[in-house]
Amino acid sequence: MAKRTSLKVRVQQLGTSLSNMVMPNIAAIIAWGFITALFMKGGWFPNPKIAELIQPTLHYLLPILIAYCGGKMVYQERGAVVGAIAVMGVIVGADIPMFLGAMIMGPLGGWCMKKFDQVFQEKVRSGFEMIYNNFSAGIIGIILAVLGTYIVNPLVVGGSNIMAAGVDWIISVHLLPLANIFIEPAKVLFLNNAIGNGILVPIGVQQAASAGKSVLFLLESNPGPGLGILLAYMFFGKGSAKSSAPGAAIIHFFGGIHEIYFPYILMKPALILAAIAGGVSGTFTFQILGGGLKAAASPGSIIAISLMTAKGAYFGTFIGVAMAALVSFLVAALILKSDKSMEDDSLEAAQAANQAAKAESKGQQAVDDGLGDSDITVDNIHQIIFACDAGMGSSAMGASILRDKVKKANLEIPVTNQAIANLQDTTNTLIITQEELADRALQKTPRAVHVTVDNFLATSKYDDIVVQLASNEQSSDIKEPEPMEMSDNSSTAIDLNHIDAVAFAHGTARGSATMGQETLRAIFRQNNIRIPVSTVFYQDLDQFNAKNILVVTTIAQQSEVQQAAPNAQLLVVDSLVTSPEYDRLVSRLHK
Structure with missing residues (x-):
């Protein structure tokens, strides 16, 4: 019997799909934000000629790029082209940026092209492949564009108007801070990219286009709550959690790698209250003092936030980040000081206890998340891939750490990082991912060898992997x-x-x-x-x-x-x- 996919995994998959359409285009969104902030009327360097780029980029380029990525995600290049054609029917005639329409038409175009090829591609006679490929993609694209004009466009415009009105109402009655009650726990469950890039960024772009800034860009990317928790560990933590917190705080605050503080919360689940308190207070401060960004800040570091802050919003933005850090620090400090179990606790001890519990339940070594397996040998492993939700951030840093260890061991095995959605199911591959994402990685690549870790940036399993690879190669x-x-x-x-x-x-x-x-x-x-x-x-x-x-x-x-x-x-x-x-x-x- 096939294993049922849990609701949590399904939510992660949906969020990842949305994120994978937006994430590759963050650079384009940032470019649009810079053009808007610098050259629009009332910008830093007003220029009417260059400002003509603003509307076409927002209404055409960005939705087409998103739809292209959505189609490619489903059916490679053919799906990407059809998705880009299809989204034009949704864009034309709309007076709002069609980000949501692009997220619908892109994957739909890729899916339709894939299903059509499955039925007819093998029946094409030799010599007619190019005609079939070009004409089938073009015709399907046209049909979807027409359907998008008459069906999807009105639905998306109506839905967007309702959503925009809802967001405006929430902001007007100052209830937006309550959104952090849901955002902060979801981030710890590795839904941060899905929430930020899949939901908040598209709506934030619409707000920024009309108002010049949006506070929605700060809801998920605010580094204040995580910074406060790590500072609390620096002063009131114990063991290696205390000693590792300063380095983690630097990486989190200046590097924008929010995933680095998630294990510190998972080690003391009550600290999620500190993250929520910090997020709510930060968003409240942003609203009261007029903080906001002109485009998405990715990654969510204080450097990126500084570059994306709208003109006249620096005071409100920085005070909001500081307030979030202060409140989360105070709440986290209270929790850590009142927690008597901290006397014998440390980050490694918590991880070791977790591994020991797994070992006891399985009747095997705790490192048997792939490490106790004879599959990890030089002969069997030809590449190592770090897989995470978006294929960036902490997975890139984890890959860098292991790549250095592999190099020092004189092993010629490439170590890279990818988004789970982009993984290919091949043999002779070692996939390293975080425990929260392990089910999805296994479903995507069942033939690979899998190793799960609590934290890409702080785990001893990298040493164990290198030892097994090196001992196999040099056993004699x-x-x-x-x-x-x-x-x-x-x-x-x-x-x-x-x-x-x-x-x-x-x-x-x-x-x-x-x-x-x-x-x-x-x-x-x-x-x-x-x-x-x-x-x-x-x-x-x-x-x-x-x-x-x-x-x-x-x-x-x-x-x-x-x-x-x-x-x-x-x-x-x-x-x-x-x-x-x-x-x-x-x-x-x-x-």
Whole structure:
């Protein structure tokens, strides 16, 4: 029986479809925004001749680009061309920008062309392919354009007028801030691109065309709520969540990668209240002080927001961002300070606990989200793709991190990033995506190997992937020189009664070692074992060179650890994050 698609996944798919039509054209929307702000009457440098570009760009170029992307999303180039032809019927005669019409006619044109080809393309005789391709696309495009003129155009105009009136009413009665009650939780569920680019941007463009600015551009892109939460972690957090928060705040606020603060909320779900409070207060301030942007700010960084802020709206915009950050900080600080569980909590510990829970339910290693699988080898993996909702932002940064690790391991495997909608189902491919998007990625590429992560920018799984790839390629180099006896490596030969300390060895990247430390600490606590567990750099291993010290390392680093601490007892595992060897250690206690 086929697995039913959940409502959440369906909403994500719809949102992604809308976003994938707008996202590739953000540059064109920004270009239109600059032309409008600089050269329109009342702009920074008024120029009537250049200002003639404003209306054609808004009413023709942008909808055609959106429809083209919508058709291409369904049926490649043929669908794109038909979608662009079809949308002309909706555009002509409309006095509003036909963004919504483009989102309908583009995919519809691609779908009609696809279905027509499925019926007739194989029946075309040799030599007539070009005639069939050109005439079929042109005729279908014309038919859809006519239908769009008489059917879709009136419906979209009526619907847009109703929506615009609704938005204007909400703004007039100052209820727009309440929209953040729904926007902030949806962002954490990775619907941020769908909400921003699929809903708010099209309506915001219509407002900006008439008023010169729109506050709708700021509802999803406002970095204030996320900044306040990360600042609260900096001052009131514990463990690695506290230490990693400053870097995350910089990436979020200046880089515009909002996804980086989502795991911090997921670790303490009550913090969603801080995000909502910050979003509501920020939007309220934007309205009261007249903040607004002239075009979409993508990504949602303070730099992009500064460039897109409308003339005369800088004070209201910046104060709104600051107010959102302040309110979310105060609420988050209150939540973190009152949360007693923070004493033993850390970002890696939360991730390790999540992996351990998965392992227990599956009866296997927690890293078995693709990592415990023998499919990840140099022979089987020819490319690595980071897949996310829009194919930008955090997935690009995650790809950059892993690409650097792959390069340092001397592996010639390309690492790229794409939107899930653009993935191709091919073998010999490793797909890395976030857990919230895993179902969609698996449906799109069932033949690929899949690995899920909590956060593209903070995970130890990258080290595990590289270790598996490198150990497969260099297995003979690891095993042949000076083979170790099982008594030195296996937990079955290690008696914890004679161990006074355990240390996880690591290099400059300490993520896996830290998570392994937390995992073993948890196992020790459950079994009332009072042996300290720590992490240690390879260059400091000489301080742990004693028989009563147990050093934990991976196969790839075994030789290096042996040379640095030849007298210490050694436990070699496949993955530092979690291993069945840890439970075997405990089972031998007092035996």
